[in-house]
Amino acid sequence: MSRARLIASTDLLLGAGLLGLALCAAVAAPWLAPFDPLIQDMGQRLSPPTSTHLLGTDGLGRDILSRLIYGTRPTLGLVALVMILTVPIGLTIGILAGYCGGWIERVFMGITDVVMAFPTLVLALAFVGVMGPGLVNSAVALALTGWPAYARLARTETLQMRRSDYLAAAEMQGIVGVRLLWGQVMPACVPSMRIRLALDLAAIILAAAGLSFLGLGIGPPTAEWGAMVADGSKVIFDQWWVAASPGAAILVLSLAFNLLADGLRDAGNRSP
Amino acid sequence: MTQRTLLSVRNLSIRLSRPAGERVIVDRLSFAVGAERVALVGESGSGKSLTARGLLGLLRSPLSVSAERLEFEGRDLRAATPSQWAALRGSGIALILQDPRHALNPVLRIGRQIDEVLRIHQRLSSGERRDRTAEMMLAVGLRDPLRIARAFPHELSGGMGQRVMLAMMLVNGPRLLVADEPTSSLDAALRDQVLDLMVSLVEQRRMGLLLISHDLQQVAQYCERVLVMYRGRLVDERRAVDLAASDHPYTKTLWSCRPSGRTYGTQLPVLVREADERAETLS
Numbered sequence: 067m068s069r070a071r072l073i074a075s076t077d078l079l080l081g082a083g084l085l086g087l088a089l090c091a092a093v094a095a096p097w098l099a100p101f102d103p104l105i106q107d108m109g110q111r112l113s114p115p116t117s118t119h120l121l122g123t124d125g126l127g128r129d130i131l132s133r134l135i136y137g138t139r140p141t142l143g144l145v146a147l148v149m150i151l152t153v154p155i156g157l158t159i160g161i162l163a164g165y166c167g168g169w170i171e172r173v174f175m176g177i178t179d180v181v182m183a184f185p186t187l188v189l190a191l192a193f194v195g196v197m198g199p200g201l202v203n204s205a206v207a208l209a210l211t212g213w214p215a216y217a218r219l220a221r222t223e224t225l226q227m228r229r230s231d232y233l234a235a236a237e238m239q240g241i242v243g244v245r246l247l248w249g250q251v252m253p254a255c256v257p258s259m260r261i262r263l264a265l266d267l268a269a270i271i272l273a274a275a276g277l278s279f280l281g282l283g284i285g286p287p288t289a290e291w292g293a294m295v296a297d298g299s300k301v302i303f304d305q306w307w308v309a310a311s312p313g314a315a316i317l318v319l320s321l322a323f324n325l326l327a328d329g330l331r332d333a334g335n336r337s338p
Numbered sequence: 339m340t341q342r343t344l345l346s347v348r349n350l351s352i353r354l355s356r357p358a359g360e361r362v363i364v365d366r367l368s369f370a371v372g373a374e375r376v377a378l379v380g381e382s383g384s385g386k387s388l389t390a391r392g393l394l395g396l397l398r399s400p401l402s403v404s405a406e407r408l409e410f411e412g413r414d415l416r417a418a419t420p421s422q423w424a425a426l427r428g429s430g431i432a433l434i435l436q437d438p439r440h441a442l443n444p445v446l447r448i449g450r451q452i453d454e455v456l457r458i459h460q461r462l463s464s465g466e467r468r469d470r471t472a473e474m475m476l477a478v479g480l481r482d483p484l485r486i487a488r489a490f491p492h493e494l495s496g497g498m499g500q501r502v503m504l505a506m507m508l509v510n511g512p513r514l515l516v517a518d519e520p521t522s523s524l525d526a527a528l529r530d531q532v533l534d535l536m537v538s539l540v541e542q543r544r545m546g547l548l549l550i551s552h553d554l555q556q557v558a559q560y561c562e563r564v565l566v567m568y569r570g571r572l573v574d575e576r577r578a579v580d581l582a583a584s585d586h587p588y589t590k591t592l593w594s595c596r597p598s599g600r601t602y603g604t605q606l607p608v609l610v611r612e613a614d615e616r617a618e619t620l621s
Contacts (some may be wrong), residue, residue: 229442240428
């Protein structure tokens with residue numbers, strides 16, 4: 067895939083741009099945010115957008131814009147954690163199953179199918195309920211049911227090349243074992259994996275926001291978008307802006323990942 | 339044969355086992371290859387390619403190999419462990435496959451694919467490896483090795499691909515090269531170029547060459563000895579210069595049906611298979 071092709075895709079550019087913006091916000095939050103996200107000002111509570119509080123204040127008088135900016139940190143952190151947890155597990159199981167075949171494939175794919183059958187959010191709720199709320203626990207809970215999709219993808223890609231001449235040629239050079247799987251098989255799985263990943267990340271953001279909305283994510287007072295929507299929903303008929311801006315942030319970030327996935331797929335499709 | 343023997347095979351058979359029953363695809367093949375150029379010739383489906391892969395331990399179930407003797411430089415390959423195979427492949431025996439478009443990994447850069455074998459079998463610094471790779475690429479006639487090393491296989495032509503394949507297999511200096519129809523995916527002009535190159539590299543390095551082909555005429559030109567296979571059996575073996583004088587009916591037909599100026603306008607002889615097979619079952 068050439069650089070020109072990557073840039074030619076508007077979806078990709080837009081998605082990457084929005085994601086880049088979110089990343090910048092997360093990194094530069096202390097400098098970008100006009101107020102400390104935790105400082106309460108009861109005199110100013112539930113104020114509509116004004117020139118000092120651009121997006122208004124919440125029920126405890128905290129500046130919503132600042133909380134929104136700081137809220138990118140747990141959201142992106144969670145996304146990264148889930149990514150780090152699911153992709154290696156899925157890749158390893160999928161490649162091993164696809165390459166070895168036989169009973170290894172049957173056992174691994176059996177486990178994958180069983181895990182795939184679990185409803186993600188319900189299992190995540192149960193897990194967080196048992197282990198207690200928090201960033202790491204929500205990430206693990208979402209990763210529990212997240213990896214089978216990658217395992218299936220990696221297995222399919224591996225199956226396609228298992229009997230290929232170039233693996234025979236690689237073996238003929240004396241490349242075996244982990245070296246063969248990691249160096250020769252894994253790179254072929256990357257293109258489809260990253261599209262799936264980008265699509266998944268959007269779903270992960272929604273699931274994470276859902277967990278926080280239910281009070282099972284990162285605990286207060288940390289600024290977190292899902293929890294902010296939950297707070298705002300109490301006053302949604304009179305002070306709609308309290309829930310609207312974090313909701314919009316969730317929407318935009320998952321849209322960014324979806325656009326990114328779409329763009330990656332288009333860019334990949336056009337290359338020979 | 340005056341040279342040392344590299345590969346020695348006695349009664350090599352390859353079987354296909356299916357629930358429906360067993361079929362012998364390659365039947366009791368015996369031959370030896372030294373530091374010389376030997377051709378294995380036969381029509382498609384005669385078991386040539388399977389023989390090549392069987393020799394190198396690349397067959398998986400339901401195919402199985404059995405032999406009374408299968409030795410490379412005196413080492414018994416039948417009892418070789420996976421790690422012994424890994425050490426042997428690439429540094430002892432190398433295999434060139436039919437079509438470079440399928441035999442090069444499409445998602446890895448050329449340089450990396452040539453480089454990898456050095457990485458495994460030798461301890462070299464990355465600079466030395468790069469030099470060796472570039473040297474090898476020049477030797478197989480790839481000009482501008484630095485540019486090609488960064489390219490992906492789909493960016494190369496078929497002839498370049500086969501040269502890359504050759505570089506990949508020869509860079510670690512194996513003693514025996516098995517080439518499985520190395521030119522069948524190339525056009526006629528390139529065919530001779532690549533074969534010339536292969537033969538001259540093999541000569542230079544005093545390696546053995548087992549060239550598998552269906553083209554008797556081509557093979558006679560490039561090899562010293564010819565083994566003829568038909569329906570999984572070795573039916574004839576002779577020196578390339580004596581091919582014309584062969585008295586075996588199959589070889590004779592193959593030899594006389596090659597197109598040339600002499601036979602222009604006349605009908606070429608056709609093999610009478612039924613008679614042949616009847617003779618086989620009787621014997």
